[in-house]
Amino acid sequence: MWSIIIPTYNRLPILQKCLQAMEAQDFTEPYEIVVVDDGSTDGTVEFLQSHTTEFPHVRLFQQNHEGAAIARNTGIDVSQGETIVFIDSDLVVTPVFLSSHAKALAGSDRAFTYGRVINTSNFENPTSEPIKITDLSNAFFATGNVAIAKHWLIEAGKFDTSFRQYGWEDLELGVRLKNLGLKLIKCPDAVGYHWHPAFTIEQLPRLVDVEAQRGRMGVVFYQKHPTWEVKMMIQMTWIHVVLWGVLSLGGLLNERSLRPLLSWLINQGKPQLALEVARIFLNWYNVKGVYAAYREAVLIKGQ
Structure with a gap:
């Protein structure tokens, strides 16, 4: 079993595209999509509760607005999978996303895979965006697109919940994972298109x-x-x-x-x-x- 953990806060329009892409995976292993709503006020919970047939893999959990670190820890706690995939709720992936992570991770327990993230402001067709030099990342562990065995997250102590504002909670966990001896495996075929509105x-x-x-x-x-x-x-x-x-x-x-x-x-x-x-x-x-x-x-x- 694989568990895809998606924390979300007031991102319903792009979350729908995110979940549709996750439901359309060319993947033979069982998987669940753990959506942790971080106190959204845009109708996210009501939408998911009324569209359960459209998203059969989704398991919805709710919490007060406490931040991404706590939301991801909630996802870890309730997940049923041995392998965890973290993505953001504004990421739209390709059909081979999970299978690419699985292929790269096979036989490498003391490692995790990090997929490619391509930034786009194209809401109608986010996956049409070409890769740009600004999309390249040297991050060791970032939760925009990563797959890892659940037991390593637990052994590392999960996310530090003192990170209550924007930034660094995933990279800080990455330092602890590196100290445990885990290695990074780049997985460019596991592509996610990170949507954000054009700058104004x-x-x-x-x-x-x-x-x-x-x-x-x-x-x-x-x-x-x-x-x-x-x-x-x-x-x-x-x-x-x-x-x-x-x-x-x-x-x-x-x-x-x-x-x-x-x-x-x-x-x-x-x-x-x-x-x-x-x-x-x-x-x-x-x-x-x-x-x-x-x-x-x-x-x-x-x-």
């Missing part, structure tokens, strides 16, 4: 807030694993201070000063390029956020 100016306040959250959770990550590798991952080094400080002109290039350029790029039909430009100041905010959170943590520790 209206998204900027949320993106700025996400970087602040990512900075705070990065410090939680570093406090658990105070290594140079983690410092590099969370951008808490002089290298990142210099890099993003210079590129953003010390913060002079920000969401206000670059707004005309970003709007022009979006109007020219280049929202992805606009987002890449915005990442200059978003990364600067992240660097500042992680150092601010670290100073606060040191101050609290010293009291």
Whole structure:
């Protein structure tokens, strides 16, 4: 038995496409789709409860809005499979997704497989998106598209529920899995298309807030694993201070000063390029956020 664990929060339209793709798998082994609703208010629960015949593999579980780490742990606890697959609820996979993971994982218990994730803003036909250089990832363990034996997750202690905001809970678990001696097997044939709406100016306040959250959770990550590798991952080094400080002109290039350029790029039909430009100041905010959170943590520790 395989268990596909999908935490979700207010993503009903794309979740439907996600589940339809998971139901259409060319896979001979039994599998279940464990959907953990994290307190959605968009009718997700009601929809799934009224469409059980359309999604026969789905088992629905509900919790209050407590974050992805707790939702994934809930999924692990209630899952019936010996092998766990984590995907996000905005991922649309191909029919050979599960069989590709199974083929790559066969005979390799002390390992896990990591599939390919291709970002797209094409809601109508997400799987038509070509792979781009920005889709490449060096992450060791990321829950967007990964398959692993359940007993390793339990032995590692599952996800740390102190990660209550955006970011790092999967990579932190990855450090513990690496310490157990697990190896990463890349599985490019297990393709998932990660849908997100095309970038707009209206998204900027949320993106700025996400970087602040990512900075705070990065410090939680570093406090658990105070290594140079983690410092590099969370951008808490002089290298990142210099890099993003210079590129953003010390913060002079920000969401206000670059707004005309970003709007022009979006109007020219280049929202992805606009987002890449915005990442200059978003990364600067992240660097500042992680150092601010670290100073606060040191101050609290010293009291």
